[in-house]
Amino acid sequence: MTESRLHIVADRNIPAVEETFGHWGTVQSVEGRSLQAADLEDADVLLVRSVTPVNEQLLADTPVRFVGTATAGLDHVDTAWLAARGIAFAAAPGANANSVVEYVLAVIAGVDDVLERLLAGGRVGIVGYGHVGRSLAQRLGAVGIASLQYDPWLDADTLPEPAALAEVLDCSVVSLHTSLTRAPPWPSYHLLAAPELATMDAKTLLINASRGPVIDNTALLARLQQSQPPRCALDVWEAEPLVPPALLAAARYGTAHIAGYSHDAKLAATRMLAEALATRFNLGEPGAGSIEPAASLSIPAELAGGALLRFLWQARYDLAADDKRLREAVLGASAADAMRGFDALRRNYPQRRELAGSTVLISNENQVALAEATGAMVERVG
Ligand SMILES: NC(=O)c1ccc[n+]([C@@H]2O[C@H](COP(=O)([O-])OP(=O)(O)OC[C@H]3O[C@@H](n4cnc5c(N)ncnc54)[C@H](O)[C@@H]3O)[C@@H](O)[C@H]2O)c1
Numbered sequence: 001m002t003e004s005r006l007h008i009v010a011d012r013n014i015p016a017v018e019e020t021f022g023h024w025g026t027v028q029s030v031e032g033r034s035l036q037a038a039d040l041e042d043a044d045v046l047l048v049r050s051v052t053p054v055n056e057q058l059l060a061d062t063p064v065r066f067v068g069t070a071t072a073g074l075d076h077v078d079t080a081w082l083a084a085r086g087i088a089f090a091a092a093p094g095a096n097a098n099s100v101v102e103y104v105l106a107v108i109a110g111v112d113d114v115l116e117r118l119l120a121g122g123r124v125g126i127v128g129y130g131h132v133g134r135s136l137a138q139r140l141g142a143v144g145i146a147s148l149q150y151d152p153w154l155d156a157d158t159l160p161e162p163a164a165l166a167e168v169l170d171c172s173v174v175s176l177h178t179s180l181t182r183a184p185p186w187p188s189y190h191l192l193a194a195p196e197l198a199t200m201d202a203k204t205l206l207i208n209a210s211r212g213p214v215i216d217n218t219a220l221l222a223r224l225q226q227s228q229p230p231r232c233a234l235d236v237w238e239a240e241p242l243v244p245p246a247l248l249a250a251a252r253y254g255t256a257h258i259a260g261y262s263h264d265a266k267l268a269a270t271r272m273l274a275e276a277l278a279t280r281f282n283l284g285e286p287g288a289g290s291i292e293p294a295a296s297l298s299i300p301a302e303l304a305g306g307a308l309l310r311f312l313w314q315a316r317y318d319l320a321a322d323d324k325r326l327r328e329a330v331l332g333a334s335a336a337d338a339m340r341g342f343d344a345l346r347r348n349y350p351q352r353r354e355l356a357g358s359t360v361l362i363s364n365e366n367q368v369a370l371a372e373a374t375g376a377m378v379e380r381v382g
Pocket residue numbers: 072073074093094096097100127128129130131132133150151152153154177178179180181186187188189191209210211235236257258259260261
């Protein structure tokens with residue numbers, strides 16, 4: 001494979017592909033959800049998102065020699081088949097972990113007095129201690145919020161506070177961050193079904209930003225229609241792009257699988273794939289797909305404690321706006337329009353920047369320690 005001959009087929013929802021990969025050949029943008037083998041007749045490289053199943057059926061009769069997925073999740077990729085065929089593969093582990101964490105923090109800040117209860121000694125139960133789960137535990141711990149973790153695939157001594165699933169589900173906030181697997185002995189498919197959901201009540205805030213099928217959505221809707229239902233924030237749905245209207249109506253927050261969609265995360269994923277391709281085929285440096293620093297954020301001087309944390313966790317990410325857009329697209333729409341609306345929200349997602357690593361302007365010295373604990377970079381002013 002030489003630079004001048006690369007034909008790169010990429011999901012049009014992966015940003016900065018032309019700038020980053022364009023000098024290695026031609027870039028063709030395609031609709032990922034409807035991609036077929038016929039679209040890949042001349043392709044050397046395929047870049048996908050989670051909506052494209054990558055398997056023998058798609059690739060067997062194509063010349064594709066490298067597949068990159070701009071995602072953390074791999075459940076749409078038959079990695080064993082790719083390896084057996086000698087097709088190189090790369091993903092973007094961790095690229096969007098921070099973005100997902102900031103979605104979770106915005107949920108916590110947005111639901112009732114959950115944040116205050118956590119600061120007063122409540123705990124967050126984290127299910128799945130990979131890139132997102134680890135980052136969430138670290139970000140919570142930095143501001144004084146305790147977490148328990150359940151991840152039976154890992155050695156317990158690699159978890160800060162390992163716990164049984166039942167203990168984790170008993171926390172006031174339960175946040176799901178498992179990969180989607182049906183593999184024994186610990187499949188995450190339908191990890192939360194009727195028996196587990198029955199242990200939760202109105203004191204629980206249940207957050208799913210992992211994969212829809214980790215919760216049995218039929219059982220969840222049934223639980224939400226019973227007394228004392230848990231409060232729910234759902235970013236992922238069992239049969240995307242289908243979002244069951246009744247489930248969305250019953251959720252405190254519902255979003256279109258965009259927890260990982262910060263601008264920072266998307267560009268980081270593109271960069272990771274370009275570096276993997278360059279390494280695999282000795283191509284030299286990727287093109288510049290640089291990211292501008294986010295605009296600085298001024299912090300009102302009177303805020304302290306939970307109010308300051310809530311301000312910071314909501315300042316960069318408008319969760320309520322994402323929730324409103326999904327309800328407008330789904331509730332009252334035909335199923336076909338609702339599914340088109342779901343994909344359109346993801347395709348036209350507004351630019352969102354992350355708090356961690358961005359600059360906050362502070363005039364009140366008493367705010368500095370907590371602001372720094374959120375991962376923001378403090379610039380003293382005034
Ligand atoms: N909503 C979004 O936009 C978004 C963005 C990024 C990632 N994700 C999804 O979030 C999940 C976590 O992402 P990540 O980057 O941390 O992935 P990761 O692969 O780094 O971590 C996943 C963890 O889940 C654990 N796990 C698997 N089965 C489990 C089970 N039955 N019980 C408990 N833990 C289990 C694994 O051992 C692993 O440590 C993935 O499903 C990913 O697809 C969603």
